[in-house]
Amino acid sequence: MLTVEAEKEHLRQLLKRDRMSLTENERHRAQLAICAAVLDFCEGYARSRQSCDKPLTIGLYAAVRGEVDVSACFAGLRERGWRIVYPRVQALGAMEMFVVDKAHHLVPGAYGILEPPADALPVQKEQLDVLLVPGLGFTQEGWRLGYGGGYYDRYLAGALDVCTVGIGFQRQVRAALPVAAHDRRLNYLITEEGVVNCWDPTSVSS
Numbered sequence: 001m002l003t004v005e006a007e008k009e010h011l012r013q014l015l016k017r018d019r020m021s022l023t024e025n026e027r028h029r030a031q032l033a034i035c036a037a038v039l040d041f042c043e044g045y046a047r048s049r050q051s052c053d054k055p056l057t058i059g060l061y062a063a064v065r066g067e068v069d070v071s072a073c074f075a076g077l078r079e080r081g082w083r084i085v086y087p088r089v090q091a092l093g094a095m096e097m098f099v100v101d102k103a104h105h106l107v108p109g110a111y112g113i114l115e116p117p118a119d120a121l122p123v124q125k126e127q128l129d130v131l132l133v134p135g136l137g138f139t140q141e142g143w144r145l146g147y148g149g150g151y152y153d154r155y156l157a158g159a160l161d162v163c164t165v166g167i168g169f170q171r172q173v174r175a176a177l178p179v180a181a182h183d184r185r186l187n188y189l190i191t192e193e194g195v196v197n198c199w200d201p202t203s204v205s206s
Ligand SMILES: Nc1nc2c(c(=O)[nH]1)N(C=O)[C@@H](CNc1ccc(C(=O)N[C@@H](CCC(=O)O)C(=O)O)cc1)CN2
Pocket: 061, 062, 063, 064, 065, 067, 087, 088, 089, 095, 111, 113, 134, 135, 146, 147, 148, 149, 150, 151, 152
């Protein structure tokens, strides 16, 4: 029998290959739909909060190697007056979030991923409202498979109020994924087909 870690590693290889097989056109159309859904989602989230006058703090990521590129959301989120933060790898397995005012301020960092510059303002995770989470694979129930660094699971360990939203192409959604004790379930999943509430996966809205 394979261990959960061995199963995850095997799936990572399959999912990496599969994610790269979308055509440019499919990728572009899906990304536009996903970015529109992210803006709608954040608006709904802002309305539903009690302190709805306070600007949202939203965690994005700078896509690499075939991840859904969410950079087209940046302008729309800023226009609404919200604060945008990006992760920076601080040490092996550890990341923190920093404010980014303009997308072109990002600089190359660990793993060849764009990250906030050295003088960016740090933000405590307790201040995050919505965190977009990239990945290799997802399930409708909110399980996620990443690159295997454990960055997001470690970051999200403990009781946090942040609303976590997995971002993937529909073909990255699997019926099931191997799950380890430290894995954190996402609250929502957004693909080009719509938004899934992972704690009530029958409720797909597009
Ligand atoms: N866009 C993005 N940013 C992110 C993450 C992510 O998954 N995606 N992370 C989420 O953890 C953190 C960084 N961790 C990462 C760990 C490994 C790889 C990666 O691509 N690994 C390659 C090997 C790369 C190399 O050795 O140079 C691989 O597994 O193929 C990427 C990010 C924080 N920022």
